[in-house]
Amino acid sequence: MNILSVEGERTELVNKLSTAVSPRVKLLYLYYFYDKLLNSQSPALIESYLPEQIENYITFLYSFEPAGVSPQLVENILTQSVQISKQSCAKHFCDRLNSAEENLRVKYNPVKNALEGIDKEITDDGNLYFPVLELGELPGNETTGLLETITVQIKEGKSETKFLITPAGREIEKAIGKQIETSWKYAVNYVKKYVRKSNDAHKVFIQFDHRYGEYVGNSLGRSTNTYFYQRAAAIL
Known part of the structure; x- marks a missing residue:
């Protein structure tokens, strides 16, 4: 990636974040932008473009619900959050990034265990549930669901x-x-x-x-x- 393509991606990201409703979809937009940015392996580009949206990234990461999302995508998001915390331009956000990552892991582990057949116990918590599919043009052509x-x-x-x-x-x-x-x-x-x-x-x-x-x-x-x-x- 060069600076012109990154700037184009950044402009598109800002526009999508301004129109998206779901915090989870907003995190996915940020995830795919940061994925390209980190894969550029350009310290200059990362230093220039990563900090702008890191506050939003942490906020959306903390509220992210892993149920109804591809397990591989959740694993990738967790890996990425660790990568971001290791960047020098994110050193002031390390504690909050680590806290958001740990919070997601806590929510994801029961889902992962259930999918792997480790935890087969189903409890009735008395809540009234209904399934939700998120509509719209999701980043990465992902299909995500919610309870x-x-x-x-x-x-x-x-x-x-x-x-x-x-x-x-x-x-x-x-x-x-x-x-x-x-x-x-x-x-x-x-x-x-x-x-x-x-x-x-x-x-x-x-x-x-x-x-x-x-x-x-x-x-x-x-x-x-x-x-x-x-x-x-x-x-x-």
Whole structure:
């Protein structure tokens, strides 16, 4: 790589970072940029271009969730973080880089053990999960998935049932909001067949715990159906 090609890559990186929503995707953009930079084996280029985004790199590395990502890619990211910490221009960031790397290793080891069949125990932690696939033009043509958890609270209302979704967003309000409302109505109508007196008004609070980005699609309803049936039976 020469300075002109690196500068072109840097400009493209900055533009992608400004439009990407997911911190995990942002880390992947940084990973591929740093991979090319480090492979250039040019101390001058590394010294000039590595420090600019290192704060973001550490932030995104620390929050990175390895589940749903190629194990080889996770291993490569861990290796790269060690390489970066050894660069003279990153010496002031060594402690934070090492902390972020160790944090990722702690999260990755259970995933790795499960994939290798070492840890076969599955526990129910009581959380409501649904799978997420990240859309868009991901760096390296990667396909990544996530497991989001949802916190649900249901309280009695006054006149009509209202749904409050956090975080609020355009796609969540329209598509997923409709899924949640439909799932709740089905659950209530089913339970009413067996309950003579019931309160028709509730406040249903839905919180997406990790807030990975804007959620679209039609899979959330399947995750909430069973939960709503159980909750409706308990409170109606």
